[in-house]
Amino acid sequence: MASPNEERRILVVGSGAAGTAAAWSIARNPGLSVEVWEAEPQAGGVATSETVSTNGSPGVWLNDGVQGGSPTYRNTLWLHEQAGIAPRPVDFRVSFGRDDTAWNNTAATPLVRRLQPDIWRFGKLLEWIDRTEPLSALLPIGLVLRAGRFSKDFRDHMLYPLVALFFGTGNQTRRVSAALISRVFRDERLRLFDFDPDRLLSQRPPMFAFDRLSEIYEKMVEMTEATGRGAFHFNRPVERIERSPGGVVATDTRGAVEHFDKVVFACPANVALRTLSKPSLRERAVLGSVQYFHDITVTHTDREYMERYYDLDDERGDQYFIRTYPDATDRIEMSFDLSNYQPQLESSVYQTIFLDRASDESRWTMDEIDPERVLFSKPWIQFSHTWQHYVRVVPWLRFLQGRQNTYYAGSWTLANTHEVATISGFAAAYRLGAPYPVEGDELAMEQFQTYLGVVHGLEFEGPRATKPRPA
Ligand SMILES: Cc1cc2nc3c(=O)[nH]c(=O)nc-3n(C[C@H](O)[C@H](O)[C@H](O)COP(=O)(O)OP(=O)(O)OC[C@H]3O[C@@H](n4cnc5c(N)ncnc54)[C@H](O)[C@@H]3O)c2cc1C
Numbered sequence: 001m002a003s004p005n006e007e008r009r010i011l012v013v014g015s016g017a018a019g020t021a022a023a024w025s026i027a028r029n030p031g032l033s034v035e036v037w038e039a040e041p042q043a044g045g046v047a048t049s050e051t052v053s054t055n056g057s058p059g060v061w062l063n064d065g066v067q068g069g070s071p072t073y074r075n076t077l078w079l080h081e082q083a084g085i086a087p088r089p090v091d092f093r094v095s096f097g098r099d100d101t102a103w104n105n106t107a108a109t110p111l112v113r114r115l116q117p118d119i120w121r122f123g124k125l126l127e128w129i130d131r132t133e134p135l136s137a138l139l140p141i142g143l144v145l146r147a148g149r150f151s152k153d154f155r156d157h158m159l160y161p162l163v164a165l166f167f168g169t170g171n172q173t174r175r176v177s178a179a180l181i182s183r184v185f186r187d188e189r190l191r192l193f194d195f196d197p198d199r200l201l202s203q204r205p206p207m208f209a210f211d212r213l214s215e216i217y218e219k220m221v222e223m224t225e226a227t228g229r230g231a232f233h234f235n236r237p238v239e240r241i242e243r244s245p246g247g248v249v250a251t252d253t254r255g256a257v258e259h260f261d262k263v264v265f266a267c268p269a270n271v272a273l274r275t276l277s278k279p280s281l282r283e284r285a286v287l288g289s290v291q292y293f294h295d296i297t298v299t300h301t302d303r304e305y306m307e308r309y310y311d312l313d314d315e316r317g318d319q320y321f322i323r324t325y326p327d328a329t330d331r332i333e334m335s336f337d338l339s340n341y342q343p344q345l346e347s348s349v350y351q352t353i354f355l356d357r358a359s360d361e362s363r364w365t366m367d368e369i370d371p372e373r374v375l376f377s378k379p380w381i382q383f384s385h386t387w388q389h390y391v392r393v394v395p396w397l398r399f400l401q402g403r404q405n406t407y408y409a410g411s412w413t414l415a416n417t418h419e420v421a422t423i424s425g426f427a428a429a430y431r432l433g434a435p436y437p438v439e440g441d442e443l444a445m446e447q448f449q450t451y452l453g454v455v456h457g458l459e460f461e462g463p464r465a466t467k468p469r470p471a
Helices: 017-027 074-082 110-114 116-131 141-147 152-167 170-175 178-186 213-226 269-275 281-287 303-309 357-363 387-399 418-431 442-456
Strands: 008-013 032-037 049-052 060-063 088-091 094-096 206-209 230-233 238-244 247-252 257-260 262-265 292-300 320-325 328-337 350-354 374-383 406-408
Touching: 008 017, 008 238, 008 247, 008 257, 008 269, 017 032, 017 074, 017 213, 017 230, 017 418, 049 213, 049 374, 074 213, 074 418, 074 442, 094 152, 110 116, 110 152, 116 141, 116 152, 116 178, 141 152, 141 170, 141 178, 152 170, 152 178, 152 320, 152 328, 170 292, 170 328, 213 230, 238 269, 247 262, 262 269, 262 418, 269 281, 281 387, 292 357, 303 320, 303 328, 303 350, 328 357, 350 357, 387 442, 406 418, 418 442
Parallel strands: 008 032, 008 262, 032 230, 094 320, 262 406
Antiparallel strands: 049 060, 088 206, 238 247, 247 257, 292 350, 292 374, 320 328, 328 350
16 A cells, blocks of 8 residues: 555546546646556547548548537536537437427427327426425336326337437436436436427527547547656456455456556446456445446448438438337437538438347347448447436445445446546546546536535535545
């Protein structure tokens, strides 16, 4: 263990949004040093960029994982500003369904007019959900909607796809806590648009698209290493972590062994559990309860595929498209027209996301996409915000943080957004003695404070708390 005057060595496992933010924040502090071991050849995790060639745009980059967010992503935006990169504002345009299930945020469609009574009642239900929290936090929204006799069309064609799009809940939306859904619509600090009692969604909320994420992450690595107290090691997956009261011994997949004072797991929970040589019973229970789903994205230029399944309208210039499967209307497929918000793409490049291999692979229509027009495909693993996540994982994390020289970060610790991942990295760094770095932004700090309370069980004592946080 480091003596009081020695530098404390921290190992961060994984350099996605969480690990990179943690490392950047830690390395700014004399008295701390950080190594990041990352399995992949670059930083960013699921925030990836690729280079493609299309007719209109030869050799052009695109972001193909994380795409963007809302202006409430204050910690993320601030951190990227430090790297000299500003996001590109976009006004949000989305098209759901097609034909008699079509609706969008530009004009009322027949479906919206038909479901108007459900939409109005949903506004009342949101008020009830808010009043009955924390009880409603334990109720899945699907159950609440069925109990309230909301029509299947409203649930499957309007509400679930809308929430899935904004909160990345995929096909699990009906199992998401009712209280969380209510926050999407009513929480002053989180909501992205105003609930419209006539149309559900009628605004074009301001959003932003990330600039080239590979470059943003390269710059953050450079900034961290420039302090002389941070080093990133790529292509270096962690194989095993052994802990003792004196510190942490890490072994990589090539068998190289190094000693650290503390470890921050900023990788998926199942990877953390697998690498821990002696996880506690609590760690087994909490980390083992995070549920993962396997998805695939196909990035392509097949307009016929898009026209077959979505309501394409060049004049509206929608960015996001969602359809439900005809035999299971509570299951969705999502697509993006990347060129409608990544202006470096001069002709349409689409991305279609096929969700949840385990339960929906038989419905996937990816073999209908013309192979000649497929640019590339990628598998992804995502956790989902089911109500179980908020019962079995999130409330218990505070009892793991800081025990046995170990901290946990990553979007899975709360909600699947880049902003949460960034905040979680700052929070792990804060626990290790690094001050909260964002200055002069009340909302950013409030969000950090909330995260610290929920996931670390700590009150925020001010940004300049430079003493190492107690374990
Ligand atoms: C396809 C896709 C699109 C998304 N789009 C958006 C979006 O537009 N906006 C948004 O807000 N959120 C989006 N998300 C949600 C996203 O999960 C979070 O926003 C966030 O980027 C996750 O960051 P993270 O650091 O928690 O995890 P990750 O990015 O998953 O990072 C974990 C890191 O750990 C590394 N790792 C794994 N095992 C090991 C090991 N044994 N040793 C060392 N390293 C290891 C991984 O290689 C990875 O780099 C998207 C997610 C996906 C999958």
